[in-house]
Amino acid sequence: MKKIRIIIKREYLSRVRKRSFIVMTILGPLLMGAMFIVPAYMATKSDSVKTIAVIDAKGIFYNSLKETESLKFTYPPESLDSAKLKTELGTYDAVLYLPADFNMKPSTATLFFDKQLGIHDLAYIENSLTQAIIKFQADRCLDNDIQKYFENNIKIATYKIKGNGEKEESNTGVSTFLGIFCGIMIYMFVFMFGTQVLRGVIEEKTSRIVEVIISSVKPFQLMMGKIIGIALVGLTQFILWIVLTFGIVTVAMTAISTDNHPIKKEMTVNNTNKVLNQQQIEQNIAADQYKNPEMRGLLTGLLNINYGLMIGMFLFYFLFGYLLYAALFAAVGSAVDSEADTQQFMLPITIPLIFAIVMSQFVINNPGGPVAFWLSIIPLTSPIIMMVRIPFGVPVMDLVISCTLLIAGFLLCTWFAAKIYRTGILMYGKKVSYRELLKWLTYKS
Numbered sequence: 001m002k003k004i005r006i007i008i009k010r011e012y013l014s015r016v017r018k019r020s021f022i023v024m025t026i027l028g029p030l031l032m033g034a035m036f037i038v039p040a041y042m043a044t045k046s047d048s049v050k051t052i053a054v055i056d057a058k059g060i061f062y063n064s065l066k067e068t069e070s071l072k073f074t075y076p077p078e079s080l081d082s083a084k085l086k087t088e089l090g091t092y093d094a095v096l097y098l099p100a101d102f103n104m105k106p107s108t109a110t111l112f113f114d115k116q117l118g119i120h121d122l123a124y125i126e127n128s129l130t131q132a133i134i135k136f137q138a139d140r141c142l143d144n145d146i147q148k149y150f151e152n153n154i155k156i157a158t159y160k161i162k163g164n165g166e167k168e169e170s171n172t173g174v175s176t177f178l179g180i181f182c183g184i185m186i187y188m189f190v191f192m193f194g195t196q197v198l199r200g201v202i203e204e205k206t207s208r209i210v211e212v213i214i215s216s217v218k219p220f221q222l223m224m225g226k227i228i229g230i231a232l233v234g235l236t237q238f239i240l241w242i243v244l245t246f247g248i249v250t251v252a253m254t255a256i257s258t259d260n261h262p263i264k265k266e267m268t269v270n271n272t273n274k275v276l277n278q279q280q281i282e283q284n285i286a287a288d289q290y291k292n293p294e295m296r297g298l299l300t301g302l303l304n305i306n307y308g309l310m311i312g313m314f315l316f317y318f319l320f321g322y323l324l325y326a327a328l329f330a331a332v333g334s335a336v337d338s339e340a341d342t343q344q345f346m347l348p349i350t351i352p353l354i355f356a357i358v359m360s361q362f363v364i365n366n367p368g369g370p371v372a373f374w375l376s377i378i379p380l381t382s383p384i385i386m387m388v389r390i391p392f393g394v395p396v397m398d399l400v401i402s403c404t405l406l407i408a409g410f411l412l413c414t415w416f417a418a419k420i421y422r423t424g425i426l427m428y429g430k431k432v433s434y435r436e437l438l439k440w441l442t443y444k445s
Contacts, residue, residue: 003217007225008232011200015233025237029244037252050093050121053083057100064132065096071121087114096125106133175391176364182314182387183360187353190322190383193234194329197227198342201333205425219422223334224414227326231319238318313390316403321383324410325349331417334424335432352380360388367392377402379409416441 015021051072056062065073074092076083083095094113102108109129111122204213213222332345356375363372367389376386376394382402386394423440424432 004221004225004228007217007222008229011226011229012232015196015230016236021233021237025240026244028237028241029248032241032245033248033252036249050117051091052125053086053092053095054098055080055083055095056098056102058098058102060103060136061098061132064135065125065128068124071124084112087112090114093117103133103136106130178310178391179364179367179388180360182310182390183357183384186314186318186321186383186387187357189234189238189318190325191350191353193230193322194325196230196233197326198329198333199339200226200230201330201421201425202336202339202342205334205428206337219425220418222425223327223330223418223421227323227330230326231322234322235315235319310390313399314387317383317387317406320403320406320410324379324383324406324413325353327410327414327417331420331424334421335427335437336424337428341431353384356381356384360384363388364392367394373398377405379406379413382406419443 049070049072051074052065054061054065054073054075055078056075062075067073073096080095080097083092086092087095093115094111094117097110097112099105099108099110106129111117111125117125217225328349332342332349335345336342359371359375359381363369363375363385366372372385372389375381376389376398382405386399386402389398419441420437423443
């Protein structure tokens with residue numbers, strides 16, 4: 001055990017002191033933070049309000065189009081030609097013309113513009129006109145009581161039953177995003193640090209350093225020390241990435257929000273024209289946010305996630321998923337003389353990882369189904385699939401079975417990998433086949 005600790009220390013310190021580790025530890029959070037910050041920043045810069053002049057020949061759709069943050073509708077009392085001229089001069093961004101027979105022939109609506117509108121803005125205008133036509137026809141055919149049933153969209157509240165009559169509000173969208181994100185992160189880290197084990201073994205083998213090391217330690221001790229050492233490097237880098245990324249995103253988003261979304265003047269004054277203090281302003285902002293049911297559902301879903309379970313299970317599946325695959329990567333690295341020769345052996349190892357990522361989209365549609373269950377307990381796919389399932393709620397027995405089988409799978413793969421490693425690490429100049437690997441597995445110690 002002492003020799004394994006020495007190897008772990010050597011692998012860990014030699015890698016964290018490298019310039020590449022320091023650069024990636026700094027560069028990783030910057031790139032991950034940019035994925036969140038840049039779109040948010042660009043959105044604030046590109047969200048200019050476009051003014052659309054609505055020329056309604058019959059005047060029956062006046063104020064029927066609701067404004068958004070990016071679209072403002074005006075209904076000027078002028079001709080179509082005059083409005084088109086003002087569009088060319090820049091007064092309007094576009095002109096929406098509704099001819100006299102629009103209520104009978106909706107396809108006759110026409111949009112004139114000097115600069116092309118975005119696809120989302122155009123889709124919003126089309127949907128708004130569709131709703132305006134439906135309302136116009138409903139006003140003519142239905143009484144007010146019946147119309148109320150068609151004015152509101154149905155929003156289903158979702159609750160998870162916790163037992164003893166208790167319930168907990170959930171959000172499927174939040175669970176889906178969190179599950180897919182954790183699954184992809186497991187895939188990235190397992191593959192990234194697993195290949196580091198492979199390259200490290202090949203490097204030591206080709207430089208003949210391993211011949212000196214193997215005279216002092218057993219091949220199994222060398223393999224385990226290398227695997228665990230690189231695992232600790234991965235955990236160190238992962239924790240630093242999470243902390244630094246969270247800090248960068250928090251600071252940047254606060255700055256963007258402060259610069260581009262100042263508190264509206266009308267929110268500082270109540271209906272009696274009295275200036276509100278800071279606490280009252282914050283209460284008004286919070287109350288305004290919760291008027292939006294989608295925002296409320298999103299925030300509630302985020303708050304109800306069991307982050308302790310998520311973080312604990314993520315670390316467990318990352319660690320043992322990595323250990324399982326790193327043992328296989330080490331076995332492949334010991335069996336070849338160069339990285340170019342690894343391709344024929346890498347395919348069987350990478351297929352389960354890629355298959356798990358592909359199947360994730362089916363698992364989120366039925367996280368409690370038989371396919372999701374079996375893929376989440378098979379050791380080769382469970383690190384990814386189980387992380388996809390956990391945000392939706394997983395029975396405790398499923399977690400116990402999955403964790404137990406993953407540990408057993410790691411031990412079994414390590415045992416097989418050690419048999420290949422002890423023979424292949426000192427073999428040079430020979431192209432190894434699958435038949436040769438099977439022979440190595442049958443060699444006695």
